[in-house]
Amino acid sequence: MSGNANIIVIEGRLTKDPNFMKTKNGKSLCKFGIANNRYYYINGSLQKEVYFFDLISWGYNAEKVASNLKKGSHVLVSGELRQNSYFTKEGNKRNSIYILALEIKNLSKKSLDNNGKIANNQTVENIIEENTDQVF
Structure with missing residues (x-):
C-alpha cells in the first residue's frame, strides 16, 4: 500500500536570491523562499495577506533554480511538504x-x-523538469 498524498502547488515571488551550496557528499542544494499573496474582501474593502514559505531543491533542480531565478522572480512550484x-x-x-x-x-x-x-524579451516556460530518478 502506498503512502498518503502529499502534493502542494503554490505561486509566488522569490523573497531573496537563491542560496546555492554543495553538501559534504557533493550534492547540489538550493534554499529559497517565496511570498504568496491572498486577497479577499471585508465589508467591500479589499484586504491582502502575505504568506512566506521556505523551499529546498536538490541536484539538477537546485542548479537550475540558482542559475535562472533571483529575488522577485515570479514562480509556480509543485512539490511536497516536508518536516525537519x-x-x-x-x-x-x-x-x-x-x-x-x-x-x-x-x-x-x-x-x-x-x-x-536580465535578458529582455525572453520567456522561460519551464526551467526545471521533474527529475524522477533522483532519490530524496
Whole structure:
C-alpha cells in the first residue's frame, strides 16, 4: 500500500536570491523562499495577506533554480511538504516545515542571461523538469 498524498502547488515571488551550496557528499542544494499573496474582501474593502514559505531543491533542480531565478522572480512550484526536526543548542526540540520543490516554472516575463543579468524579451516556460530518478 502506498503512502498518503502529499502534493502542494503554490505561486509566488522569490523573497531573496537563491542560496546555492554543495553538501559534504557533493550534492547540489538550493534554499529559497517565496511570498504568496491572498486577497479577499471585508465589508467591500479589499484586504491582502502575505504568506512566506521556505523551499529546498536538490541536484539538477537546485542548479537550475540558482542559475535562472533571483529575488522577485515570479514562480509556480509543485512539490511536497516536508518536516525537519532538530535540537537547539539548549537541547530544545524544534520542528520546521518546508516545501521540497520538485517542479519550478518561471512565470516572469524576463529571464536571466548567461551572465546573471536580465535578458529582455525572453520567456522561460519551464526551467526545471521533474527529475524522477533522483532519490530524496
